[in-house]
Amino acid sequence: MIIAPKVLFLNGNTIEVPIKNTTGRVKKSPHEYKPLSIEEVVFRHKGVKIVEIDHIGFNLPWFDGIHPDILKLRTQLSDKSVYKLFPTGEPWDFILPASEKEIHDQETLDYAVVRRPKFEIVSFDKSSRPLIQFDVLLKKTGKELSELFPEGIFDSGHNNVWVYLKNPYDLDICLVLNEWKKGDWGEFFTSSPPSQSPEDSSRA
Numbered sequence: 001m002i003i004a005p006k007v008l009f010l011n012g013n014t015i016e017v018p019i020k021n022t023t024g025r026v027k028k029s030p031h032e033y034k035p036l037s038i039e040e041v042v043f044r045h046k047g048v049k050i051v052e053i054d055h056i057g058f059n060l061p062w063f064d065g066i067h068p069d070i071l072k073l074r075t076q077l078s079d080k081s082v083y084k085l086f087p088t089g090e091p092w093d094f095i096l097p098a099s100e101k102e103i104h105d106q107e108t109l110d111y112a113v114v115r116r117p118k119f120e121i122v123s124f125d126k127s128s129r130p131l132i133q134f135d136v137l138l139k140k141t142g143k144e145l146s147e148l149f150p151e152g153i154f155d156s157g158h159n160n161v162w163v164y165l166k167n168p169y170d171l172d173i174c175l176v177l178n179e180w181k182k183g184d185w186g187e188f189f190t191s192s193p194p195s196q197s198p199e200d201s202s203r204a
Contacts (some may be wrong), residue, residue: 002168005132007058009073011080017069019130019171021061029127034151035164041175044148049139051180055094057120059131066091067123074195082106084192093195095119096186114184130171135160137180145177152177 009015060067070093077083082096082103097115098106120133138145142159146152152163160178167173 002170005169005171009077011077015073015076017058017060017073019058019060019132021128021130021170023061023063023128025063025128027061027063027126027128029129031126031153033153033162033164035166035172036149036151037166041149041163041165048148051137051139053117054135054137054178055116055118055120056134057118057122057132059122059124059133061125061128061130062123063125065123070121070123073121078195079103082109083195084189085195087188087191087193091123093121094189095121096189111187111190113186115186116184118186131174132171133162133174133176135176135178137178139180140177141179145179149177 004018004020006019007017009017060069062068062070070091074083074085074093077095080103082098084094084096086092086094096118098109102109120135122131124131140148142154142161145161146154149161149163152161154161158178160176163175163177165173165175
């Protein structure tokens, strides 16, 4: 029996989040893709320069608002990290790398600083399959990446390609390939709402 992966947050007390479908429902992704072996992905990457990782994270399926485990994380991690809700309202939470001093004095946080790798926590309803993602930055354009990995999903809105990996778990593991550009998009989070809203408190 293969045990589902889990994420551990260590903040004095261990917070454990299983990466599995707890909805009791099965829902197929609306996107078509074909998982590749890691060996095939490495082979196609020959000659492609990987610059760095922008963020890693996980998606938990939930079909009624925000996943309960994520609501708990918003409460438990809000004063122990730079935990940000997505400014435009999507359920894509981010933890930004920061020093201990910055965490305790977030009002003066410099969002112009390049902060990588970020950590993303997503509640989503497109599919019942959980997902672990690694968003990497490469010296290739979005068009070139889509031609290199036609089995993946090309996201024209973000100009990146989602490449799914074969794995033994009941979830998706995905490399999200992005064109590297100078700078960072951390300043986007200056308009983030508080990481714990009254609605979150009542539902946690």
